């Protein structure tokens with residue numbers, strides 16, 4: 001685990017102004033998770049966000065050597081950020097390779113387990129008599145990277161986002177926004193929001209209202225950009241007006257990371273680092289952790305091992321499926337019985353008609369036999 005010390009002006013010095021001045025004294029502990037399909041720019045984004053190489057870029061050829069059975073590896077990168085004597089102990093949880101495999105269902109389970117395990121570990125530590133220096137790795141925010149397809153969310157995205165949203169502050173982001181036109185990006189955002197609402201996916205939302213009108217406006221402007229479109233790059237480029245900035249160079253021009261006409265990187269950075277870091281920490285504590293704790297307290301005796309929630313969800317899903325199959329089979333059987341009964345009834349009718357014809361034929365024969373001598 002790398003522990004780089006970085007100190008460039010990225011805005012964490014504003015944190016003490018956010019909510020509790022007390023945090024300023026001991027600094028903050030912030031855990032950020034990035035997940036989404038492989039190659040969407042998660043590592044690049046993290047390095048862009050903290051204006052340093054927190055994590056070295058990967059060798060993408062490596063991916064092709066992996067066995068298709070392999071699940072995601074969770075990586076923890078730690079860094080200490082310091083600005084104007086304010087410290088943030090940052091942990092970044094990367095989930096590389098996600099979605100590379102044929103069996104994608106197996107790829108989200110370790111992510112869900114990781115989040116639950118951190119709550120579990122914190123809860124167990126809290127139950128101990130000695131409660132100082134608790135190790136806290138609860139995930140305060142999860143950035144879910146969406147592939148910039150321009151269509152809509154994929155079923156796998158929906159499935160994972162649903163599970164994440166009930167456990168963690170989920171923030172959806174559209175990766176590689178420089179690969180889409182502003183019109184397509186706008187339509188894509190709208191479709192994503194429609195799916196999020198229709199599928200009841202819970203995303204992070206912060207209180208918008210504040211005593212200060214400017215803060216309310218700022219919060220509204222930040223939150224209205226969700227799902228945030230982002231461009232990641234640690235490379236310097238020269239803009240048409242001649243200044244140097246982080247961006248991606250193309251033959252048609254440059255895509256600038258910090259240009260609000262190009263993407264929402266600035267707003268997302270503002271939310272994560274400057275304005276909402278403490279709210280993300282507090283809502284994890286007050287909402288997601290409490291939720292976990294309450295559920296476990298209701299369903300478990302003290303000391304009893306945790307039943308993995310996703311396993312319960314899987315079991316419920318399996319039961320529902322088996323029940324549906326059973327109902328369908330019953331429906332099919334009763335339909336088959338009806339068909340057999342109908343066939344028997346028709347056969348009987350046919351037999352009766354047959355006998356009737358036979359009787360008529362016999363009668364006709366008898367009549368013909370009766371008539372014959374007189375003819376002669």
Ligand SMILES: Nc1nc2c(ncn2[C@@H]2O[C@H](COP(=O)(O)OP(=O)(O)OP(=O)(O)O)[C@@H](O)[C@H]2O)c(=O)[nH]1
Pocket residue numbers: 037038039040041042043044045057058095096097098175176177178179230231232233248
């Ligand atoms: N066009 C474009 N390319 C990007 C962007 N961000 C990253 N890339 C490129 O995408 C490739 C993958 O980037 P990574 O940051 O390694 O992606 P990742 O999601 O961490 O990949 P895994 O860890 O394998 O899941 C690299 O070649 C990056 O240069 C972006 O915003 N736009």
